[in-house]
Every structure is written in structure tokens, then in C-alpha cells.
Amino acid sequence: MSVITGLGVVAPNGIGVKEFWAATLAGRTGIAELDRFDTTGYPARLAGLIRDFDPIDHLPSRLLPQTDTSTRLALTATQHALADAEVDPAGIADYDMGVATANASGGFEFTHREFHKLWSRGPAHVSVYESFAWFYAVNTGQISIRHGMRGPSSALVAEQAGGLDALGQARRMIRGGTRLMVGGGVDSAFDPWGWLAHLSSGRVSLDPDPATAYRPFDAQASGYLPGEGGAICVLEDAAAARARGARVYGELAGYAATFDPHPDTGRPPALGRAARLALADAGVATADVDVVFADAAGVADLDRAEAAALRELFGARGVPVTAPKALTGRLFSGGGALDVVSALLCLRDGLIPPTFGTATVPAGYGLDLVLGEPRQVAVDTVLVLARGRWGFNAAVVLRTFQNRS
Template sequence: MSDKAVITGIGVATPNGMGVEDFWSATRIGKNAIGPVTRFDASAYPARLAGEIRSFTAEDHLPSRLLPQTDRMTRLALVAADCAFEDAGVRPGDIAEFDMGVVTASTSGGFEFGQNELQRLWSQGSQYVSAYQSFAWFYAVNSGQISIRNGMRGPSGVVVSDQAGGLDAIAQARRQIRKGSRLIFSGGFDASICPWGWVAQIAGGRLSTRTDPERAYLPFDADANGYVPGEGGALLILESERSARERGADNVYGEIAGYGATFDPRPGSGREPGLRRAVERALADAGTSPDEVDVVFADAAGTPRLDREEADAITAVFGPYAVPVTAPKTMIGRLYSGAAPVDVVSAVLAMREGLIPPTTQVELSPEYALDLVVGQARTTSVRTALVLARGYGGYNSAVVVRSGD
């Protein structure tokens, strides 16, 4: 029996597109969606740009009873889950409830919901705080709400490892498929563009303070000044290859073929960061050699030190200029736990079309020996992709995605 975990459905919501086709039509041409923050007045803050989803109205997609109990990130995730089911050609009742599970990632939880309820507590008193505050802010709420809404009672959970979490959750989903589950939802969503969330992000010291959207988020550029945050993410339906074949799945986008994760050593230890080892473990897990990888989707932190570490890891494994590298997140910002699942979506769509999406706005610094795809997309065959993600605090994750053909 095959234990391959294949992607059969996608739900994606990003600043440059809602749904697979809208997202890809914008990403493949390098459409920039970064701009001034509009969800609150950010004029007094040092960072004032974000990738916002401006075309989303939850009331158009969800029943009114869910709105008072959900944060923006959960509303986006619930709609993405509906889209993924439709994309996969599966209805929740088609598979036994204990054969379906949900594993998501989260970086901040429902920050905006939490902020609103704290404001009510401070300004009006405890009797005005919503009872839903007890879970709407929580990291695991997306897994919980998706499973409840769709009657999914199989293995479920949440992973909290910042930007690396999206890949860690997908790897956990693959693990559950290999243990016998038929279908697992996985991915990540974050949406913390609110004053409370903004202060927390600024405190991390890695946000770009530039005001020009075209020159704010510049990984691997000599002018790199930090990253621009964004909101959104992606959810994937993973199934065993056998299960997908038995039910006659229309879409098999690709296979989650390999995974590796490491932690960075203690700062100041003089030891090498852990990203290279994560890449090597993912390749070994997939049974893939470096020369079989057609593209690397970079984490692209956008700070000189972290860009240097990532470039060094890539060149150590593949050699100088030996593999195309891209970071389409420069169009939308870093989506925290949602970022890497979106890159996985980009990877399988790149395989479908034979096109590597570009890293926009960036002028590659000559100090990096990378074949960075800049300016416009590159037409080429893509059958194997490597997706990288690093989280604040030293998390490193890598996933190998292989074509489903």
C-alpha cells in the first residue's frame, strides 16, 4: 500500500488573490500587493506598510452565527477550507468523520479579536467581554473551528513555530496520512494587522521601516532593511495516494515527498545555523539529490544577517548559482504561519504550468551566489521543488514537493 501523501485540494487567501486561479494569475506576473496599512491608523508607527487582503467580506461567505465568535484569521481559514473541499471534489460527509483531521499552524493566534476584547475590559468592564474570548484568540482555534464546521474528528492539532510552522504542520499531516488517516487538512493562517499585533511585530526588530512599497521588502538585495508583514495563508487537503485514487480524485497537485527540521544553535556559540542541515534532511527523506531540485522557494527574511545565512545554506547544498531560487512573498509580505503553505501552493502551480514566479522589486546583491529569479517569471520544467521556512527563535524547516504526474 502506498503511503505517499498527495495534495488534492487547495484553499488560498493572500493579499494578491483569493482562490487558486486569482492567486496564481497575480503571482505568475509579479503583481505587487504591498501598500500602506489601512486596517488601522499606522501613521505614528515606524513601520507603515503591509500586505492586506482588501477584497474579503466574511459576511459574504460565512453564516452570521460564526462572525461574533471568530477572529479575522479564522474567518479566512474557514473560507479557505470550504474552497479546498470544493477544489478536491470532496464533501465533508463523503469520508468517515474519524478518518479526517486538521493540523494547522499559527504564529499569533486571534490577535485582533483579543485586542478588541481587552479594550472592552479596560473601557467598559468585565461584563462586556465576549465569552468567545476564551478561545477565539487561541493558537489552536483554526483547527478547532474547521473540524467542528466540517465534522472532522480524526487526528488534529496545532503547531506554533512562527514562519516555520506552516511546513511543520504539513509534515505532521503527512505523518498522520502515513499512520492511516484518509484526509488531513493542513497549512496556516495569520492576520495580526492591528495595533496590538503591530506593536508585537515591531518589537521583533525585523520589520522594514521604508515607506516606498516598491523598495520596502528586499531579500538578498544590498538595500535589505527588514520585511513587510502580511495576512492570509493557505490550507491543503492531503490524502494518501491510494485513497485519492480510490475515490477518483480529479486533482493531484503533487506529493509532500520530504521534510527536515532543525534548531539554530545558541547565539554567539560560533556554530553554523541549522538551515543547511534541515535542507539535507529533507532531501534525504525524499530520496532526492540536490541536482534533481528544479527550484528553491526561499524563506527570504529580508535582513542582511538572515539573508546571508540562507544564501550560505543554499550554496552549501547546491553549489553557487546551481539552482533557481525565488521568493514570491515579496509581492505580498511575510504571512507568518501562512507563508510557507502559500509557497507550497506556488510550487505545485509552478509544476502545473512550467513557470517559476518571480522575486519582485529585488536587485540581487553580488555578494550572494544565487540564481535568483528576479524581474519576471522564468519558463522551465519544474518537477521537484524545495520550500524553506525559518521562524523567530531559531526554527528551520524544509519540505520537498514533487510533481504528481
């Protein structure tokens, strides 16, 4: 059995679990105008931005020349997660610890800075660290090196679904005998090239009002807003966690991933199937699910498809649904992992965070979307969903750990 004992958060509305959760319950947004370059003339200018993050406050200075923004955020989140779990990696055999992270963008800002040097000044001016700082696996590698984690490790690329996939992979390694895994996802891509890549999806909201630009499941939904950051979790074998007296946030009880068929086939999207498979993996009936943390694309056809999948699983208004990511934007590989943190805190506190920004949910969606203020309920089982572009789907089931063998 795999349990989660440590949480590390770097989010647009809070760095650290305490700050993030307080902001999420109170509706403090991390959405702001992108100011890292001149965005004059761009059709969209809002994003979920991490403010007041100085890497020198969190990392050794020797790491700064060799790391992209996303890696600095991932290393910081990992340090927070290990501290939260009260784990000292130096006290565990190196091959008993592994790392599984997801990343959708690579080291965007770092590599484009070095490309500019190459084009304008020549190859002699390109950083030697470009050889790895751009790579999707660099967060896994840097975490592994910094904390001496030489056990099974991996890197996954599945856009927004990637963070859940990384946690699923971490659980697989725990089941295979690894004592402790660090898992999750972090992304950041807000240089000019990165912003154009975001806009190329055609799904970024052009609404200039931060309060309404990203309103998932709303009748007036007009797209999503990109964000940066994410979350890292510490996963342990339940027996090992119990033996050391660890505080446990919850059990990662079920996981599944699916891939959508090509639109030309006429077959339905596979998000609902991922949810059913994850519930079956956990041995949980739909009636046992207390809340769903939705993917919540903020795009009308995608919201409609997710609502249909939830109606098919739970019936119309059959389960509370929420999307706290409206306060942060979609964080790509970091989004699912951050929703897992919110879900675990929901389990801990019995509070479902609301979906801020959304005002009117179409009746045809059949959703009991939590709006306005947190909803206090007894929560034992949570389903978390995520979809990535090009057909990736993932789902995890989280349960309270007390009195489970």
C-alpha cells in the same frame, strides 16, 4: 504516500488559487499602507493586506461573533481547498479526517477588542467567545467542528516555519492511516497591539515605498514587511486519491525541521541541515531539485546566511531560487503554506514565479535568483524553506505525482 489534492488561498494579492497565481506571475502586489487604525507616527506603515474580504460572503453569520480575522480567513481557505479537491466531508467517516494548522499570533484583533471592553466597561461586557477565540489552536478547532473532522488533529506554533510544520504533521497522520487531512497555516495581526508586536522585531522595513520596502536578497535589502493570510491544503493517501480519480497537484515527498543553536555557541544556523534532511527523507539528490522557494527574510544577515546554506547544498548558482512572498509580505504561519501552493502551481505549469522588487543580488551570495519575469522550465522537484524567529527551521520537498507508485 501523501499527495495534495486541494488548494485554498487567502493572500494579500489574491483570494482563491486562480487570482493569486495570476497576480504572482504578473507581479501584482498586495503591499499597501496599513489603514485599519491611525498609523500616524509609527516608523513603518506598509503591510501585505487582504482587501475586499467580507466574511459574510464566505461564512455563516452565526460564526462571525465567535471568530477572529485569522479564523475567518482559515475557514474560507479550507472551504476553497475542499471544493478544489472535490471532497465532500459528509461522505467520509468523521474519524478518517483530521486537521493540522499553524498559527503564530492567535486571535489578536478579537482578544484585544475584548480586553478593551474588560478594562473600560467591566467583565460583564466581555464576549463568552473570548474563552477560545484568542487561542492558537482555534483555527484547527473551528475547521474540525465545521466539517465534522474528528480524526487526529493538532496546532503548531513556529512562526514562519509553522505552515510547513503543519503540512509535515498532516503527512505523518496520513502515513498513520488517516484517509484525509486538512493542513496549512493562516495568520493576521493588524490591530494597534499587533502592529507594535510586528515592529518589536526590529526587522520590519522602514522604507515607505511599496515597490522597494521588501526586496529579499537585494544589496539594498532593509527588512521585511508583515502580511496576513496564508493557505490550506487537502492531503490524501495516494491510493485513496487515485481510487476516487482525484486531480493531484503533487506529492509531499519529504519534510524536516531543525532548531538553530544559540548564537553564543558559534555553531552555524540549521536551515541547511533541515533542507538536507528533507531531501534525504524524500530520497532526492540535490542535483534533482529544479527550484528552491526561499525563506527570503529581506534582512541582510539572514539573507546572507540562507544564501550560504544554498551554496553549500547546490554550489554557486547551482539551482534557480525564488521568493514570490515579496508581493505579499511575510505571512508568518501562512507564509510557508502559501509558498507550497506556489511550488505546486510551479510544478503544474512549469513556470517559476520571479522575485519582484529585488534588483541587484550581491555576487557573493552565489544565487541564481529568478528576477523580472517568470522562468519557463521543466519542473519535477521543488524544495521549500521557511524560518521562524527564535530558531525554527522547516523544509519540504514536493514532486510531481505522475507515474509514481
